Structures are given as structure tokens and as C-alpha cells.
Amino acid sequence: MDLTHVRRLIDLLAHAPVTELEVEEGGCRIRITRGDRAQAAPAAASVVSSAPGMDTAPASAAADTAPSPPAEVVIAAPSYGVFHLSPSPGAPPFVTVGQAVQAGQEVGLVEAMKVFNAVRATQAGDIAAVLVEDGTEVEAGTPLFRLA
Numbered sequence: 001m002d003l004t005h006v007r008r009l010i011d012l013l014a015h016a017p018v019t020e021l022e023v024e025e026g027g028c029r030i031r032i033t034r035g036d037r038a039q040a041a042p043a044a045a046s047v048v049s050s051a052p053g054m055d056t057a058p059a060s061a062a063a064d065t066a067p068s069p070p071a072e073v074v075i076a077a078p079s080y081g082v083f084h085l086s087p088s089p090g091a092p093p094f095v096t097v098g099q100a101v102q103a104g105q106e107v108g109l110v111e112a113m114k115v116f117n118a119v120r121a122t123q124a125g126d127i128a129a130v131l132v133e134d135g136t137e138v139e140a141g142t143p144l145f146r147l148a
Helices: 003-015 057-065
Strands: 020-025 028-033 044-049 073-076 081-084 106-112 115-120 125-130 143-147
Touching: 003 020, 003 028, 081 115, 106 143
Parallel strands: none
Antiparallel strands: 020 028, 028 044, 073 143, 081 106, 106 115, 125 143
């Protein structure tokens, strides 16, 4: 399992509504966990065992030299449904990347069975990224926005 594959797994976990991922491939098993649901990046990634000939040195060398990133703040879906960036079709989005938001400000909607639930900012900050496309089906807890 190479470093690129491990990074893809970490990215998958960051955008999925799960806190733990374990994969076994070719005698190499990796377990990635995320300690806090509000945190977008996994807290730990470790190779449990590896088969001979597998190249794991770059991953461990990168982990030893890279400082741990600060915990990212995400705004998550309040419930299951379809995510909407704007209040109605054709209307401008609630927020855009780079825009400052206040705690409690409405930033999107999740629609389930014709009921619209407001997605509100959990704290003040700037919208760093929109993590889900408009019209995408989401689960409760799915990260929707990343704040800077």
C-alpha cells in the first residue's frame, strides 16, 4: 500500500459520516480513526502490519516530520436528506467560499420529505470550502462546509 493510496483513504474518511475505517490489502492492514465527529481530518493513521516488500517508509517518515495540523471546524448536516446551497432554485446561495459567517447563521438547507431543516454555522469563521455539491443526498453528521 503506497502513500498515495493511504492519502486517498484519509480523504475518504474525512468526507464520510464515519469515524473509523479499516482496510486490508495484500497482507497490509491499515486502520484510520477520527476522534471527534466535528473534526474533518482523521486524528490517527497507522499501519498495523505489512507484508515483506511493501514500501511503508515514506508514510512513516512523513508522519515523523510533519507537524500535526490544527483541528478543522466543519458544519455538518443536521439530518438525512438532500442538501441545498440556496433557498430556492435560481436564487443565490446562502454563503460562498471566503464569506464570513456568524454562529447560528443559516448557511444551507437539508430537505427530507418536503421538510426543510436549516443548516446553521456552529461558530463564527470564514467559509473555507463547500464539501458537498448542491442537490446531494447526505446523512446526519455529513461534513458540508469547512470553516477557516
